[in-house]
Amino acid sequence: MERRAASRGDRPAYGHDALIVCDRLVRVFATDGVEVQALQGLDLLVAEGELMALVGASGSGKSTLMNxxxxxxxxxxxxxxxxxxxxxTMGARDRLAYRRDTVGFVWQQTARNLLPYLTALQNVALPMRLAGGRRRAERARAAEELLAMLSLGHCRDRRPHEMSGGEQQRAAIAVALANTPKVLLADEPTGELDSATAEQVFAAFRTANEELGTTVVIVTHDRTVADEVRRTVAIRDGRTASEVLRRTERDAATGTESLVSREYAMLDRAGRLQLPTDHMTSLGMAHRVLLELESDHIGVWPDHTADDAARTRTTGEADRDPQDGDARGAAPGA
Structure with a gap:
C-alpha cells in the first residue's frame, strides 16, 4: 500500500498543464425546496490557445458551466x-479582479455587451479605464487597434443603435478583449444572427485566437460554428458526454488536404462514460450492459439475460400440458 501511495504521489496533478480545469464539478440549485443538479461531476480540460465549442441540449448544464x-x-x-x-474559494474582491483581467465574456444579447450611450471606441476603452494603469491616449490607441483588427474601424464613432447586429457583436468581442484576458467566453454569440453575419462574428473569434493567442470557448447551438473549431465538447445531463476532434490530413499521393473528424465518448475520472442515445436505442441497451475485456479493447454488449429468461418462461408454458396443473407438473388437486 505504501508503494501504491508513493506511485500516486509521483503522478502530476489532474490538469496540471491545462489553462482551464474542471474536476468533478458539481452545481446544485435549490428552488422551492427541490434540488436540481445542473452539473453532476463534470470533468473538462482546456489547453492554452485552444479555440473550442461547447454544445448540448437546453438544460444540459453548459450555460451553468460558462457562468x-x-x-x-x-x-x-x-x-x-x-x-x-x-x-x-475566490473571495468577492478577487472574483471582481478575475472578471476584469483574466476572462472576457460575450453575451448573446448585444444590449448586455455595450453601453448604448457610448461609441464603439468608448465602449472598448472603458474596461481599460476601469482597470487603470494606462493613459487616455494609450487607451484610445489600443481600442482603435482592437476595432481595426476585427474590421470595425468604420464603427469607431458609432453608437450601438447605429451598428448592425453583427457589428455590435464584434464590438462586444473587442470590449471583452480590452484588457487582454487569457480566456474569452461566449454564450450563444451567433444565436440572434443570420448565417452570413454569424460567419463574420466567428471570424472575429478566430482572429482573437490566432493573432492574440487568446483561448476561446464558445457555447453554441449553431452547427456551422461547432464544425469550424478543432474540438467540440458535448455536455449531457451535467457531464461531458463526447468530443469531436478535427484535424487536417494531406494525401501523400495527390497533396490534397481534407478535414477529418472523429467522435469520442468521454471517460471521466470515475471510469464512467455516456453512450450515444441513438447507439443505445438501435441496440436495445437499457439498465445494464455486458462488458468483455479483450487484448486491445473492451466490448460493450446488450444484456440479453432478461430476454433469455422471458423466452425460457414462454417455452416452458408452451410445452406444459394444460391438464397437468401447476408449472412443476403436479397433478390436479395434489
Missing part, C-alpha cells in the same frame, strides 16, 4: 481553476 468559468456563479463542489485561480 462558473466567467466568475458569475460559484460551484457547489469539485474544483474549477482558470489560469491557476481557484473559482471555488
Amino acid at each position: 462558473i468559468l466567467a466568475g458569475l456563479d460559484v460551484p457547489t463542489a469539485g474544483a474549477a481553476r482558470v489560469d491557476g485561480r481557484d473559482l471555488l
